Amino acid sequence: MTSAGRKKIVVSGMRPTGKLHLGHLLGTLRNWVALQDQYDCHFFVADWHVLTTDYEKPGKVPGFVDEMVLDWLAAGLDPERCVIFRQSELLEHAELALLFGMITPVPWLERNPTYKEQKEQLSDRDLSTYGFLGYPVLQAADILLYKADLVPVGVDQVPHVELTREIARRFNHLYGDVLPEPQALLSPTPKVPGTDGRKMSKSYGNAIWLDEEPESIQTRLGKMATDPARVRRTDPGDPELCPAFNLHKVYCTPEEIETVTAGCKSAGIGCLDCKKIMIKHVVADLAPHRERRAALAARTGYVRDVLAAGTERARAIARRTMVDVRDAMGLAG
Numbered sequence: 001m002t003s004a005g006r007k008k009i010v011v012s013g014m015r016p017t018g019k020l021h022l023g024h025l026l027g028t029l030r031n032w033v034a035l036q037d038q039y040d041c042h043f044f045v046a047d048w049h050v051l052t053t054d055y056e057k058p059g060k061v062p063g064f065v066d067e068m069v070l071d072w073l074a075a076g077l078d079p080e081r082c083v084i085f086r087q088s089e090l091l092e093h094a095e096l097a098l099l100f101g102m103i104t105p106v107p108w109l110e111r112n113p114t115y116k117e118q119k120e121q122l123s124d125r126d127l128s129t130y131g132f133l134g135y136p137v138l139q140a141a142d143i144l145l146y147k148a149d150l151v152p153v154g155v156d157q158v159p160h161v162e163l164t165r166e167i168a169r170r171f172n173h174l175y176g177d178v179l180p181e182p183q184a185l186l187s188p189t190p191k192v193p194g195t196d197g198r199k200m201s202k203s204y205g206n207a208i209w210l211d212e213e214p215e216s217i218q219t220r221l222g223k224m225a226t227d228p229a230r231v232r233r234t235d236p237g238d239p240e241l242c243p244a245f246n247l248h249k250v251y252c253t254p255e256e257i258e259t260v261t262a263g264c265k266s267a268g269i270g271c272l273d274c275k276k277i278m279i280k281h282v283v284a285d286l287a288p289h290r291e292r293r294a295a296l297a298a299r300t301g302y303v304r305d306v307l308a309a310g311t312e313r314a315r316a317i318a319r320r321t322m323v324d325v326r327d328a329m330g331l332a333g
């Protein structure tokens, strides 16, 4: 609660890249679901953000939006308890980003570590665009439009929130006290490697999908990368060097962790048997998600209705903020 006795405002978004995987569920979605009763939460589909890197192929975005929101709802986001909306339906995001663009020094954007990293990682695309350099400005607009108090992030995203705070400070310094400086709400983000041991990602083909059938999960996690030192069944291993063990840490009981650790170090347990202990938990965890998702997908137009209602709720707030912003800057409207 704030000193004014209202629930604190939380804003967060996700790029629509299609249906979601276990990394999204454990790293983000479960946190969002836990936050929705404690705070006044706003979760948005960041579809303009997709264009900052994928501007050449925007055609798949509409289908991806539906797939992603289905997973949000199946995971437990409740449109009665939080606001779920689509960024591109609200032109206020673009207007505020434009105005922030006027006051944001380019070096602030150039020193953004994600900018440099992503440019290297996505070297197959031409990312020397104005939109890609400026995506943190759009992000600041997404957050400050709702006068967020808190932004849930993992530790690696704290610099993004800091940039939003700097933009808010600069705005307030120039035009008067209009925008609150949001705080990062640090969320636990367990390490969730994909089946090949790299970070779980759609583009690596190593993801466990939230609607994946149990047999497929069993087969694919059964082949998941392990400690490379365990070449033979008789070789002892080290769980801390085993990608699969990250999922044991999320899912297994303390007793199971103890058994696995001792068995691995003494070569008393084979990797497949070890993984089976974890796999049964993953399958049991995802079964209700898959059922809820299928039931929601069968409701024609449901996702569209959720987004339409959420967008109207968000619009009311966005409009109020833009009245304050334009007023402070002496603009029409």
Ligand code: SF4
Pocket: 226, 227, 230, 237, 238, 239, 242, 243, 244, 245, 260, 263, 264, 265, 269, 270, 271, 272, 274, 275
């Ligand atoms: S026994 Fe288990 S923890 Fe050890 S390397 Fe194999 S899968 Fe990993």
